[in-house]
Amino acid sequence: MTAIISDVHANYPALKAVMDDIQRRGIKKIFSLGDVCGYYSMINESIELLRKMNVINIRGNHDNYMIENEQCERSISVNRSLDFQRQVITEENFKWLTQSIPFYKDSTYYMVHGSFSENGLDTYLYTINNEMFAPFKEQYFFAGHTHVQTVIGLDNNRLFCNPGSVGQPRDGDKRAAYAIITDGTIELIRLEYDIDMIANHMKKSGFESYFYENLYSGTNLRGHVLNISFDKKNK
Template identity: 30%
Template sequence: MTIALFSDIHANLPALEAFFQNLDSRKPDAVYCLGDLVGYNIWPNEVIQAIRQRGIPTIAGNYDSGIGRSSNDCGCAYKTDEEKNNGAVSISFTNQLVQEEERKYLRTLPAHIRVEFQLNDDQLNLLLVHGSPRKINEYLFEDRDEKSLLRIMQDADADILCFGHTHKPYHRKLSDGGRTRHAINTGSVGKPKDGDPRGCYVLLTITENNIETEFVRFEYDVEKAAKAVEESILPDAYAESLRKGI
């Protein structure tokens, strides 16, 4: 079985449309969205509508949770005063844009999705979250201490843990006695932060004997998305981050 996993679109409709075009050429067996549909760009309603139209099972990201509750707090870990001020503009603008039907959808999204496979005589547990199993906005970066990451997965009973939130894709294999656990970050469709402005998602292939990941990068009209930011009240810094993938 091949499963497509994507997250962190952040109201970037050109990126989402290019993602769908790439996805349709791959024909995976299942598709899941790991949240953060909105924020930082001008198309939150269109992004929500496109995902709903395809019936894609979706979990709530921290930004989705904030907007769903009409909150001015997105649970984002801004470090500087400039980032905090820019973030305040973004969430206020997004709250103004999002329509009631779309807000209701965000408010009712689940916190996680668990999929159980029965392979040979063994059960394989796939857990999909946004930040971590412990908290919607916890960052699990690639350099996370191995013992800490392993403990998080053990406590969540996850053989494969898939998540987003950091916007930086990776796959770590963790040895746990006689078994291997997999921690997989899907990267970001609409707001990459790993120095590559192309969108990113992951294809997870599960067989009886192996677990493989392919990180798919795809081109999209970055300039269209960046100019949309610049022509709105959103900070120009968000346009530059799209152009540079940071």
């Protein structure tokens, strides 16, 4: 069994609920599709748990902002949260983050943060079609970034999966999301967690309520519910 998590975004109580479930199931191999950083305030607690569980992290765009000391061009809110995290992250946790890999690929699985195209770190896959996977030989494709949990069947018995977001679901379900692979079968998991804990931590850290009130409804910061669709006509 292998667990696939994504988009923790320093939401420690959500990550703790997921990791507790993973441990209960006896799963030892865990991949993170990136974005450990950004949005929420418990960055050290989150990374320390990921380190403890020997999680392999694929670099996300928020992780890249942190590692390269760059700003997000489209979001003042993202930059505010990252500036906070830069001030509090420990040297050991930052070092772990810099060791994130750009992607993971073997004969069966291809895992990325954004998309499977070149320079696709910050590309959102809101529409899936068979053509985008035609150049690849793998059977299972995993991507995060959109914060929307789904499994989509492709041609030739191949599958695309977004495990959803641990720390900031945007598909209208406030529960933390992740996925499990067992003998080629993908199971999508949702878990309740203590939203009040991260909301209170954010408030004490000086963030306005709009940074975290979306967690109670499972939306992005603007209150929007997002989805991923499959374009069957594009083959």
